[in-house]
Amino acid sequence: MASGQVTKRVKYKTSVKDPGTPGRLLLTMEKLAFRPNNPNSASKFDMEFRYIKNHKYTKEGSNKAPMLNLTSNQGVSYIFEFENYNDLQVCKEFVGKALSKSGETPKPADTSQSLSEQPSTEELLLRMNLLRENSELQKLHKRFVSDGVLTDAEFWATRKKLLSGDLSRKSKQRVGLKSVMLSDSKPLIDGRTNKVTFNLTPEIVREIFAEKPAVHQAYLNVVPNKMTDKDFWTKYCRAEYLHHSKNAHAAAAEAAEDEELALFLKPDDILASETRRKIRCVDPTLDMEADQGDDYTHLPDHGIVRDGSKEITDSQNEPYMRTLLQDLNRHSAVVLEGTAIDDEQLKDTQTVAEALIQSKQGHKTANEEDDGNASQEKLNRISKMMEIEDLQGSNDLPLAPLCIKDPRDYFDSQQACAFKTSRDTTIGTEAVSTREAYGSLRDSISQIKVMGLNDPIIKPEVAMKVLSVLTHNISSTKYHLGKNPRESVLDGFPNKIKEDLLHHWMSIEELLRHYWSSYPVTTAYLYAKVNRLKDAMSKIDSQLQEMKESVQSDLRNQLTLLIRPMQQALEAAMQHHDADLQKRLAKSGERPNGYV
């Protein structure tokens, strides 16, 4: 068969259980293609080999049909069932060849020897940075890589996460909206003329649009067609000014004349509908009575003074008044919602308006989805919380009430046993009679009355003994491990030893990680690595031993406690090494040096 191309009759399946589409499989060095017998079938496809990640096949001799399973790098499986094993064999070899050919360029072979490949300069820089910033890492690197215990690549192979994690950390952080309210940026009033100047930056425009959807809507509707950008904002500022000046009558009058201006002064319809939607979402089980105690409702705006003067509600012109609370609530809602516009888009009013509408659309669809879920959830909640008593079944389940019998029953029986044991151990004789007992007690009292207190109350030597017993307990518990979480055992050691200990721990962890990851030893390379690691570990082991002997006797006990787990971990590794070596020797029999 020509090596350039293979064609076989197959059934294409998307899963093992799929009955399959009969057709032909065409294989070339670059790609594979499936052509169904029925030209109308949808399962026709072409696929390049470099997207194939994995291939599996059924073994000859098993009861299963001869099948080849190719997995693409997106995780999709393509299963082909052949007519016989010979066909499968041919295709299998072909796919293997094609895969190895295409695999050469895009991805490195995943063998352990390829560690010698050169890292990119970017990665090298990153490594340098990491070493500079992390002195512990630097110490480890110096100790192992410079001494040749580990190669540079091995050292970094276990820290891939560190390298990649650093890259992702550099992602941009978006600045949120300012929480200062717009009304705080007051118009500048020129003292000489009656001109009032408002300063509008794109940022302020964004805030206006976000907080007042009606203005945003109006802008989109009128600006390019009916009036210019400047006219629009002049009008808006006029409305704001009227609002500021608290001249509700003037506002009402002007609104009657100018419909665009009225738009700015009237309550926002879009906002209102949104508020209604939000109110529908309020948890129906919320207890409104809970804050009835904080009753501010008799004070307009809670009595807060705005712009230096109190607001007085005038019911007649109410539509043209906005209360501080409304503004405050709306503003905080917008700030909390956050911005979807990047700072780059804050160029001029037009772009801001457009960007805002885009982000809103995305938001809306998401919201609608949420609403569906939320309303379902709400219903569930209501049905759970609402208890309609007359619809409930009776709660009298057939249960037996707890009945504690006379507790004395239990205690008395207990008492008899305990009495027996205590008497047996303490005196073992018959109990004294009541009269005798009380008599002796009275005797001792009158004895004190006559004799007075002992003099001295306590003998000095006894007091000394008691004191030493009490303080001995204290000193022994003070350094007790784990008793006091704030007090570390490590702090009891000189700084040098403490640092050495910590460093040894780090080193041992590093070595062990490499050591255990090298098992099972399958290649000469790993064999050499394990041997290197083993030597390094025995070196640390002897260093620990030295350290233990160097400290003073009062610290040695604590130090031994700390060092023991380290030595145990090392020992376990050594033992495993020896056992593994033994096993290998036994297996290879006459060849003493296994696989070298």
Next chain:
Amino acid sequence: MASVPSKLYSDDVSLVMVLLDTNPFFWTTSSLPFSQFLSQVLAFLNSILLLNQLNQVVVIATGYNSCDYIYDSSSATNQSSEDGRLPALYSNLLQKLEEFIIRDEKLAKEEPRGKIASSLLSGSLSMALCYIQRVFRSGPLNPQPRILCLQGSPDGPEQYVAVMNAIFSAQRSMVPIDSCYVGAHNSAFLQQASYITGGVYVKPQHLDGLFQYLVTVFAADLHSRNFIQLPRPAGVDFRASCFCHKTTIDMGYICSVCLSIFCKHHKKCSTCGSVFGQAQSDNTSASDRKRKAPET
């Protein structure tokens, strides 16, 4: 260590409620004579009063049949006894104590044969807590209260519920219960009382040096305790005792209705009468035991 909120109480003034074990059946068997015990305790009480002028000491006798207040330093008259041999504190206290013992004896109805010689710890604990509650309610500036149990009698299992209740109410009102146990074996009640309320439990090894123990461990006020390394308990025995034989067990059967503990399988709970189902397998392995559920 739990201490009372300091703004309510001046921080180094103490109210020490001393519960004195006056169980005659214990003292006749004790290696420490009652007279010696009393003389060391009296000296200790005096030293507490000397530590701070405002310190207050209340002594409650824990008898065999009853309990009573036998001394209160706030209401003590300062006149000396007629022969002037003993200070007022001692003579007053001893006088009251003697009267108490006579009263206690009269209450005794029968010989305590077959009964364990335990004193009424639950009663005196309750009296101490009541007194503390009265002090709490009496004025804006109160001494910091604590309870010191000087106990020698073994635990009275029949008082278990009452003692535990007292311990928990002490915990709630943040009153530490210190205990000095002079009996032969450790007292589980007092160990738990001190552990739960944040007090100190001491079982002196040298009974003739009792005074030194008392002064070293129990004399300091609660505020100073923050700066003192007091003896820590080597461990509190929390193992449960089975209700049927009162043996301490590691693993047992628990009634799922009333939480009574048994060391072996019963057909019926002896406390609440629930009928247990048959054990799943009668050759119960140890690990099987916990999974017992009664069928009511």
